[in-house]
Amino acid sequence: MPIDPSAVGAEAGPVETSWSSKDALLYAVGVGAGTNELAFTTENSAGIDQQVLPTFAVIVGMGAPALGKAGDIDWTQLVHGEQAIELAGPIPVAGTVSTTSRITGIYDKGKGAVIATESVSVDAETGEHRFTTRSSVYIRGAGGFGGDRGPSATADPVPGGEPDHRVTTTTSPDQALVYRLSGDRNPLHADPEFAKLAGFDRPILHGLCTYGFTGRALLHNLCGGDPSRFASMEGRFSAPVFPGDELTVSMWDTGPGEARFTTSTQTGQVVIGAGRATWR
Structure with missing residues (x-):
């Protein structure tokens, strides 16, 4: 089945994802944190409490991928387009979230297709909102199904002058x-x-x-x-x-x-x- 534009709104989950202190530490080292960021790379340094990098949300917030409900996807042709995260507060050192994902947009770009998704993660015990992740992917060669072209990726210039x-x-x-x-x-x-x-x-x-x-x-x-x-x-x-x-x-x-x-x-x-x- 090709890309199905009627899949907009399709949901997956909820799916529970758990992580440990070790998972958070490994992620921090994986994105370049080192000896000058011991709060994120160690759990037992004197006088330092372990903390979790906010972008760890992209790892533990992907537990319910609705993307597969959009039709047959050639995963070798998939390119990550955009990524966003919103956090209600700091991510705990260890925990479990329940994540529900849904497709928010499917767009026919002619030579390819764009699929946008949103995943909402809540604490599995309390139901408290932890974080939301949003992403879009571009699938080369998957266009031409006659769907909405969607918004165009317009230039988004940064402010003038030297950065702060x-x-x-x-x-x-x-x-x-x-x-x-x-x-x-x-x-x-x-x-x-x-x-x-x-x-x-x-x-x-x-x-x-x-x-x-x-x-x-x-x-x-x-x-x-x-x-x-x-x-x-x-x-x-x-x-x-x-x-x-x-x-x-x-x-x-x-x-x-x-x-x-x-x-x-x-x-x-x-x-x-x-x-x-x-x-x-």
């Missing part, structure tokens, strides 16, 4: 091998032969790993390193990143508790654009 904050970090040549241990085992990020079949000369970094590096920069520069202040983050993936690349996150303050951002590599190529973040 800028931070550069370097990903490890082995970064994808660590990040994949948090759940995304797609061979595109580890197997050179598979990467060649996808048109790359070597494996690329997970888009959500780049997203996690970016989230760390936002957390420390906009929220003083305090996850309880981190409210939301959204961005559009625009180019691949390779393990070993530098990532520069540029941030412009646009109002109380609001900022725009971009993430670019050492070549100046923007890899996450249309970035917006809010904090408390």
